[in-house]
Amino acid sequence: MTTQLSLLLTGVGGQLGRRVADHLLRDSAGASVIGTSRTPQRLGDLARRGLQLRHADFDEPGGLAAAFEGADRLLLISTGAANAGPRRVAQHRAALHACAQAGVRHVAYTSFLDADTSPLTALAADHAATEALLAQGSTGFTVLRHAFYMEMLLSTLPAAIASGRLLSASGQADVAYVTRSDCAIADAAALRDGFDGRRRLDITGPSALTSAQLVERVNTVLGTAIVHVDATRADLEAHFTAGGMPPAMARLLSAIDEGLGQGAMARRSDDFEALCGRRACDVDEFLRLHRDALMAR
Numbered sequence: 001m002t003t004q005l006s007l008l009l010t011g012v013g014g015q016l017g018r019r020v021a022d023h024l025l026r027d028s029a030g031a032s033v034i035g036t037s038r039t040p041q042r043l044g045d046l047a048r049r050g051l052q053l054r055h056a057d058f059d060e061p062g063g064l065a066a067a068f069e070g071a072d073r074l075l076l077i078s079t080g081a082a083n084a085g086p087r088r089v090a091q092h093r094a095a096l097h098a099c100a101q102a103g104v105r106h107v108a109y110t111s112f113l114d115a116d117t118s119p120l121t122a123l124a125a126d127h128a129a130t131e132a133l134l135a136q137g138s139t140g141f142t143v144l145r146h147a148f149y150m151e152m153l154l155s156t157l158p159a160a161i162a163s164g165r166l167l168s169a170s171g172q173a174d175v176a177y178v179t180r181s182d183c184a185i186a187d188a189a190a191l192r193d194g195f196d197g198r199r200r201l202d203i204t205g206p207s208a209l210t211s212a213q214l215v216e217r218v219n220t221v222l223g224t225a226i227v228h229v230d231a232t233r234a235d236l237e238a239h240f241t242a243g244g245m246p247p248a249m250a251r252l253l254s255a256i257d258e259g260l261g262q263g264a265m266a267r268r269s270d271d272f273e274a275l276c277g278r279r280a281c282d283v284d285e286f287l288r289l290h291r292d293a294l295m296a297r
């Protein structure tokens, strides 16, 4: 008698986790699918679609091995940036320890492009530390290094469209934006494809654009007339704050833009296409899909 393969993803209540669950519930190649969350009671819609829900909180390590019991392959969704620093690494360490205790054979992990060399140290360091923990362990793994989520453009472009100016501190550097939805497709594919060695994949969009090229694409696709303006990080922070953005967010976004200027997200890869058998969404398609939201201001 053959036993059914069991796939488990953590953090199923998050934006990425919900999307991964959606793909696995549509096609799990005959495997059973388990989702863990801090708040499984809120996820009745996924339970009704066949997801087995369990409680797991990486801040409560004692219960994790039981939560992962029976899983053959597990997707560890990195906890949000609100946990950044030693707490987040401790959370991931606890989850990986529980994977080993529960006998999970393969761990997939949602990491960050160029985690170990990224100039965006504040965002990448926890991922580099988690990748190092995976490398030190004896379990097979897939590290999925997600590029910058294209959905960030939904936060920055509406103001640029409304004002007719896009300020950027990223200079001539390319950015290989990828959608969160495509990352979810890649994460689901890595969980169910049966690979049992150790691999690291760069999950990027199909093309990489400078901020000036991005403005050209927006103007072409949406019919806008935005002017691209090269700025310093300080200019950008002041510009965001003047537009009403909370200071902490203005500081973070301008620091990210400066990091992009140092090439933090310039790497473009075909790993998505090889893993998923199709091309990832590009910026033009994303702009068309989100036209109404982008033009609403």
Ligand SMILES: NC(=O)c1ccc[n+]([C@@H]2O[C@H](COP(=O)([O-])OP(=O)(O)OC[C@H]3O[C@@H](n4cnc5c(N)ncnc54)[C@H](OP(=O)(O)O)[C@@H]3O)[C@@H](O)[C@H]2O)c1
Binding pocket: 010, 011, 012, 013, 014, 015, 016, 017, 036, 037, 038, 039, 056, 057, 058, 059, 077, 078, 079, 080, 081, 083, 091, 110, 112, 146, 147, 148, 149, 180
């Ligand atoms: N590359 C990029 O541009 C980019 C952008 C944004 C985020 N990210 C990364 O992608 C990850 C998912 O992003 P998202 O957009 O889905 O963020 P999100 O909606 O804020 O989700 C946060 C995730 O962290 C989980 N989590 C938080 N605290 C936890 C804990 N104590 N124990 C277990 N799980 C915990 C949540 O699971 P439950 O709520 O179900 O417990 C949820 O899945 C982030 O954590 C971040 O590492 C990357």
